[in-house]
Amino acid sequence: MTIARARQRRPQRAARTPVWLFDLDNTLHGASHAIFPAINQAMTQYIVDALGVSHDVANQLRTSYTHRYGAALLGLTRHHPVDPHDFLKVVHTFPDLRAMLVAERGLARILAALPGRKIVLTNAPEAYARAVLAELGIARLFERVIAIEHMRTRRGWRAKPDRAMLRAMLRRAGASLADAILIEDTRGHLKRYRQLGIQTVWITGHLPERAPAMRAGGRSGSSGRPHYVDHRVRSLKSLHAGLRSGRLRQTE
Known part of the structure; x- marks a missing residue:
């Protein structure tokens, strides 16, 4: 052969x-069209309400934790007494999702x-x-x-x-x-x-x-x-x- x-x-x-x-x-x-602005706003407001900090401090925490850990949730759960499941639900719930897509x-x-x-x-x-x-x-x-x-x-x-x-x-x-x-x-x-x-x-x-x-x-x-x-x-x-x-x- x-x-x-x-x-x-x-x-x-x-x-x-x-x-x-x-x-x-x-x-x-x-997502940059409407969803990301809404999520960012909701995250910042959640941090204000949960931690009792100013809007500026909450916004800084949100952005710094996102850059450091890949998701703001990780920083919040590691450094603050935040309910992760409640956080995720609140900041990702929209009354008219279809209109935002x-x-x-x-x-x-x-x-x-x-x-x-x-x-x-x-x-x-x-x-x-x-x-x-x-x-x-x-x-x-x-x-x-x-x-x-x-x-x-x-x-x-x-x-x-x-x-x-x-x-x-x-x-x-x-x-x-x-x-x-x-x-x-x-x-x-x-x-x-x-x-x-x-x-x-x-x-x-x-x-x-x-x-x-x-x-x-x-x-x-x-x-x-x-x-x-x-x-x-x-x-x-x-x-x-x-x-x-x-x-x-x-x-x-």
Whole structure:
């Protein structure tokens, strides 16, 4: 038997199935339009009421804890007597969520066309995440929602970009780091998780106008794509178009 014939008979390695890890806010919908301002206002007011501090102090605590821990909730539970479940419910409840949502046209069709498994990975609470997915008409496209309640361990609350948490969540989902593709608007999360070897996609279309130019702890090339970002896209539509053409398109 010739070497060439032996190679032909060698079984082909099965193609790997991608596991898409979608952030929720400013990734699957435009939270900066109305939802983020409402959440920020509600968080600050909750801190004022719970801790008896001024509005300025509450606002400073909210922003500093978000930057330090990835979610304001983590700082509040570690340093103050705050009921985490009450906090999450109060600041993520909206009387007319549908009117606040902004999303890409044809979002469900775009997501359905992406090959592989799809998981939502968000620092938001589960009830809010599922309500958003339901209003957008895309809930059925995701096999699971990993919300901040699911990231909690016996040692306390966790959130993105905690690396041990991500490893644990992927194990629970029966997925490997090698197959994971994280789609995020937050570059700090992309940077930290890229160190685990997963693919990273930075989506910028829902970001405030100045956000892409802000510092994120890494040098960018002429395309504005930091070294820890494998692909930069403006929208999920452009992500899908890049896959169809055989490469992910990077947009300015």
